Amino acid sequence: MNDAALTILHPSSFDIVRGASVAIVGASGSGKSTLLGLLAGLDTPSQGAVWLAGQSLTVLDEDGRAQLRGELIGFVFQSFQLLPNLTALENVMLPLELRGVKQAKQQALAWLERVGLGHRQHHRAQQLSGGEQQRVAIARAFVVQPAVLLADEPTGNLDAETGARIIDLLFELNREQGTTLVLVTHDSQLAARCSQRLILDAGRLTC
């Protein structure tokens, strides 16, 4: 990497074991989201490699990474990223439909009920509160039963109480499903609940 370029993440190496819960913490601009993007194969590093479930993400092309994502990874975003035109149920159905799952509706409905939103299945995303939207997003992430769940500041847009409920839900599902949970957060309490912490400081991994 040449000197003129902006280095967002400095060389660092770490492993995440199956079933672990990992918090990536650090100040704004420390490179948390970039690291998450790399782990998900949404972006590629200019140097180094990312391995996911025994497969190097860096040697795969965009479609190859997309396929791996589809098989292994679920996402929860800070800004929920629900499609505004779709209902809660349709948003949860979407990843299943994309895989051609026949029972998409039943599975999606089951997950909506699991996150406590069965009664709001026909409401559009815009008509839901922040906490509800995030619960829909969690249902959407878990409905495909991912091996890894990546969450980018999942409570960042929520008040403390709602945030806490969301986190409880995430950890509960994590245990129940045996999912590996990687979350980016500012919240030290949340980080404390994780089994592993990656602290970023100006792009450097400090532990």
Place this chain on the structure above:
Amino acid sequence: MLRLALRLLLRDSRAGGLRVLVLAVMLSVAGLAAVHGFAERMQAALSLESNRLLGADLVLVSDHAIDTVVMTTAQAQGLLTAQTMQFPSMISTDHDNQLADIKAVSAGYPLRGQLRIAPSLSQADKAVADIPQVGTVWLAPRLANALNVRVGDSVAVGYRQLRVVALLIDEPDRGGDFFNLAPRLLMNQADIAATGLVTTGSRVTYRLLLAGASQPLASYQAVLAQHLTRGQRLMTAADARPELRDVLEKGERYLGLSVLLAVLLAAVAILLAARHFLHRHLDTCALLRCFGASQATIVKLYLWQLAILGMFAALAGALLGYAGQAVLAEILGKLANLSLPSVGVLPFLQAMLAGWVLLAGFSLPTLLMLRHTPAIHILRKDVIALDKLGVFAYMAGLAALVALLFWQVQDVKLTGVVLLGLAVVLVVTVAFAGLLVLAAGWLAARSAGSWRYGLLNLRRRAAGSVIQISAFTLGLLAVLVLTIVRGDLLDSWHATIPAQAPNRFVINIQADQVVPVRAFLQQHHIAQAQLYPMIRGRLTAINGREVYSANYADQQTQRLLDREFNLSYTQTLPAEAQFSAGQSWRVDDKRKQFSVEQGIADKLHLQLGDTLQFDIAGTPVIAKITSLRKVNWDSFKVNFFVIANAPVLQAIPASYITSFYLPPTASSLLNEIVRGYPNLTVIDVSAIMQTVQAVLNRVTTAVQFVFVFSLVAGLLVLYAALAATRDERALETALWRVLGATKRQLWQVQIIEFMTIGLLAGALAAMGATAIAWGLSSYVFKVPYHIDGWLWVSALCAGGMGVTVAGVLGLWRISRVPPLVTLRGN
């Protein structure tokens, strides 16, 4: 995949996300279908109308009997046929005899239009579907008058006595060379043999009249054209009345221009809407990528969505177009007392196909870019840079559009001029819009308040601003071009037949009758009547070399040379004469001179300084050409191919001719003049003029009507262009309001932005439209071009006000949504 695409599409449509795109495709298809469908019916109706002047759709004219095979073959093709034989002959009663123009007709004549007869001049005439029964004749009133016979009397035609049963008031195909017309006698062809008048060497003109559906007719016409023998020619309505051909051609071209601009506007609307649609789906795409969808999956998913959307929108558009043209054709048909023939399904299929081509051409480039949506977009919104590729990707769409235009309009010159003009205008527009955006940034830094933010908006949305200005310019320009050309066309058509164009010709006025006839006309306030001497002569030599008709390839030229020219002479050429070469002679110039009409000069390859020799009743007359004139043959005034100065012809006996306008209320006046001078022949051309006028009126209405469609297409572009930035504006408005902006401030900022865009678009459109309309009027339609200052005023008003009002109306809706709802949605 198809089911998922359909489901996504349904969900999208439920949320109203497809409205603009569906509307754009639907309206473009509807516009095309209606204009095409209507144009097809209009053309069919117009040719029926003008075919009435021919008595048929197509006529085979022959100087010898036409082989019966020609007729039976035509009948086998499903065509209607009728035959006529026409020749001059003396007819007589016990006391009198008179030269008549005899027309013997077979059953079925006329195939188009109607014969009108009356028992006597004092009784009303009526249309009839029959022809004279065997043993009977119908006489023109003038002939009956000259022979002093009434209905019930008999006349001798050759060896056969035939009974007069009616006066022939009107026949549809009377037109043609009415200067040489003897009064008509109409008889049944079955009586011809008994008259003994038609023998070997008789000068008979045989006609086979044909009519039927356009397809078999056209193919039979092509066959006939290849098998014409010497002395045979084919005639269509356009040949019968050249002025009609001109009107029809220009009318058709204008319809073509409207279709062209409507397609173009539709393309712009679809381009904007497709862009908008796909940009709205960036998030969805990025999300799908996160869920593991491959590029191919995304492309397929959206291809299916567009295909389904295109199918439904095109179908709806075709139905709408059908309804539109049917309703308007109904209204127009009633107004004009004209039943329009039914319309085929082809224009609608074509329009649907065109809608698909447009949708595919302008959404595929964006779709292919969408494929590259980086998944990281879901985490960081800033990484999208699709527009850089856009310019190149749209070339494909542009190529599709150009191909579509040439295919739909089928007029290379017209399409070429418009596209070339538009290309130049577009380049200039983008350049000016770019400059405006830069200037706005510079000005914003130096201004305050609403101006600052209004101008800043322009600068910040640089690409969007340029696109909006270009779209508005194109939309406005199309409407302006149509307005200008329409105005020029209508002006030229109004000039073709002025309200008081001559509708009567009087021929055969003898030299000693000139003074009393002129006095009579003046006494009855028919002031415009000018009497011209008329002498018939055959052109025998050019520059001393003998002329043979066989040396000329053009049939019309051959016929002209085989017949006699109508020559005239004057002291001075008319003041309104337009000289294309040479000039008028002076009154005292003793040198013998001819002035020749430009068209005939071209056909005979004549030039200034050539010597012409005419044979007039055995006397050779020689003179030099000293001027070439342009003559407007549509004016219904007396015109001559060749006019001499007095020294050439004044010694030769001449009869005189005049033409004038006679108001319908004064038609009995001519009976008076004919009673006084029985040798005069009065020719009433008002029926012909009425037909020409009717055709003109209908083409005019059609022209006005298709203009409305283009106007709607223009409004759609406006709507689509505004919709493209609506989401962004909604968010901005919400933020402004959260930050405490008053409504007044919000409106000011938006008005400044819209007004600037609109005014620039108006100015550019006026400039472009002036140039393109000048090109079209001068080179394609060949009508005089008028510069109109109001155009600029109205363009600026339409641009500034139209864009602002439309924009602000959209904003009004946005401003009623609570800011929180808008912000949450984003």
